[in-house]
Amino acid sequence: MTTTDAAVRLTQYAHGGGCACKIPPGELERMVEGLTGPATGDLLVGVGDDAAVVRIAGGQAVIATADFFTPVVDDAYTFGRIAATNALSDVYAMGGTPLVGVNLLGWPRDVLPPELAREVLRGGADVAAAAGCHLGGGHSIDNPEPLYGMSVTGLGDPERLLRGDAAVAGLPLTLTKPLGLGVLNNRHKATGEVFEEAVAVMTTLNADASRAALATGARCATDITGFGLLGHLHEVARASGVTAVVDAAAVPYVDGARRSLTDGFVPGGSRRNLDWVRPFLSAEGFDEEELILLADAQTSGGLLVAGEVPGYPVVGELVPARAGTTLVVR
Template identity: 65%
Template sequence: MTELRLTQFAGGGGCACKIPPGELDDLVATLARTGGPPVSPAAPLLVGLDGGGDDAAVVRLDAERAIVTTADFFTPVVDDPYDWGRIAAANALSDVYAMGGTPWAAVNLLAWPRETLPMELAAEVLRGGRDVAHAAGCQVSGGHSVTDPEPKYGMSVVGMVHPDRMLRQDAAEPGRPLTLTKPLGSGVLNARHKTTGTVFPEAVEVMAALNRDASLAAVDAGIRAGTDVTGFGLLGHAYKMARASGVTLAVDAAAVPYLADARAALADGFVSGGTRRNLGWVESHVDFGNTPDGERLLLADAQTSGGLLLAGEVPGYPVIGEVLPRGEAPVVVRA
């Protein structure tokens, strides 16, 4: 078991295995256009497909309560099964935190190659997910599993949020600072780990860390616009927020924090296909100015269980730019 490397059983790793953002945009737009039968007004949808691609769906229960529901799963991002479980759970829970909510209950989503990987490894994955969910105060009970040649794990999560205190992508207002609550660079480090087996403990702990405290602080500070930074990279998620809010987001490249070994991994060529697809998708929507090519790749780096991007200042977290009135480009990078 100790010689098995989980990342070798996956074509991609973590959130870098997502469907490319441009293709996903087209897919979701098709679903939104076709609509569907009306639903009961007793449970109005506050955030759905037409909200600009938010991190979760939100349904109002009453004046003070709304349900947040989401699902997230991905292929192995690290070789250690327990750490993969922790990271996948933190990433799924993050969708609730990205809406300003509190996760209450979750169920596991597991795909496993029974013929090639021992079930003891699957148990470690589930244990890691359970431990992180319990640390968040979120119950975990059961779930769904299938046999699959490629291992995948995540969670479906239900949480609660106050309808008037939500974070959402379409609420960014000009004049607000931009805050980022976790450093970037997990994508290039995960690519290096997959190729070489080198473990980056800082990256593992950052990916497994909950966005709970940042979310609570943002809501308490009166912030109402935010998203989490995952597979589409900082620039991809910034573009989605700018597009939904009708503003321009200016990112100060020198202010963006990175994990310690990220630049070295980039210099050595460990860039995932997901990161390159991200950059190809956003480059026509971003004014890069004189930003070097390497910096552009890092800003588009496909993150796994990244931090929150917030339109407002949160004490203790770095300000990386500002929200501007809509200009020629939805996103501007200042070198």
Template identity: 65%
Template sequence: MTDPAPFRLTRLAAGGGCACKIPAGQLEDLVADLRGLDHPDLLVGLDHGDDAAAVRIEGGQAVLSTADLLSPVVDPYDWGRIAAANALSDIYAMGGRPVLAINLLAWPVDSVDPGLVPEVLRGGLDVAAMAGVPVAGGHSITAPEPLYGMAVTGLAAADRLLRNDAAEPGLPISLTKPLGVGILNNRHKQTGETFPEAVEVMTTLNRAAAEAAVDRGVRACTDVTGFGLLGHLWKLCRASGVGAEIDQDAVPVLEAARRSLADGFVPGGSRRNLAWVRDHVDVGAGVTEEDLLLLADAQTSGGLLVVGEVPGAPVIGRTVAGPARIAIR
């Protein structure tokens, strides 16, 4: 008699990590007519899908506010670490410094051992401590599937925010983390195989890259999460009124993700991402459907996509004058 397969939280998740986002096109339709109170101190709001909201305060500063939560992608402790790094990334992607976080937790208390919750929260606490950010309480509910994340408050110089609508043509585009974690999370969910390199990518903070971008005078940046590199890049191009050219051979990709893609592991979110942007993409000779799926792969806690150069990060393309289209060569 064989031992039963070990219990995995990922079996309870409808999607994996940021791949469980509402599809980008559908989300934009849902919020198209929703606008809050116009306020003279609101610097960044809903208009361009930026990573966090920004409000001007005294002393030339801006308060940044964001919230993010994920379904399970790995074991409880690492899931907590990944979810925290992912939420903190929204502040870094705006050029800010996170100063406070609170937990957001949903748990099926009648069907999944609540004793796993401290492990999830400990993972989040450890990453927040690494970032130098206090975690002060939070909010929890019962739900059909487990979800965890954080609401994060940050500070930034009001005149040095990194935004989606500030890209100019003729600048390099850098990517600070490799792609492919969505594909590897999908494989883990289906098979239980573990990929330490994916966990390492997802738990690495974007703090150093953000600080370097601000120091170099970068104005446009976003992070690559559930809408994939192509989705987030197209949103940035659309907001800024520029185009982009991408050299697919320069884009860093986890080798295990290439192998897993060849074996047929693709998140549904990645396919939806590609369908959403396909009409805005010009594909060069030699670029395959598999290449496009990697570029559209739904990342969890991915890297920064920077219009400018960041030390140690590969330059994967450049912005160009013209309509908001992406050429892939």
């Protein structure tokens, strides 16, 4: 269901869109270096993973995260659904269940009507309801660009977390959603074309994938968002002391992604992702276009799991660490 005034294209009121608007990973690392220490005591997971995790009484852990971004699609209700799905994803990526979310809304109130903001919030509320997650108010500001997301608190088993630093050599790599969302969203912003498959992917909760991963005994996962497959996989491999090998031919893509790349619709974030991982990447024989797709900045992407998860494609494997190389594309 879409109810946005067709004359208003939300993506035209923001300089970028979705998770492609993230601060570049290398720049972000320099920005936060030295500001926080390692997780200790009941803080089980701190900086460097999908969410913070704190052990509480009763054999449980609280999982806390926040995520928001500028419009990735023109339709306000759909934008709200995508942003909320993406915000909930960090809890699923840690192996948890969302408990309560609060809205985070920025709106150019003198430029865009409040009715559109209401549609964004309605989209988020519908996703929270579908996830069985309470929604309790939030915070809003008058902002030059529209933005929306949620702060989400979840619960998990502290002994069965999915962590980004727990990858082990010898395990396969499973990807639970296709790539290519960045280039398709970039094309949508430029042309107004609507890609229904991309919208369906971005509004699919990672709840089932998370439960399936936990059922296999997996202990390591992350969700693929603004840093792309290669960027997030580099983070996992570096934190875990392994090297990740990607089988390029096995990686699935949303229909139209390759054509959009060939037509030049590449987010700046995707190029920055590739530049960031290039010093740690071995990809002999692969051209720039293939590597850009593997580094494409995703919005509300799937889970990348260290282990085989039934029903989802295996896209590579983890091998013992190779000096100076965290990523191999073959």
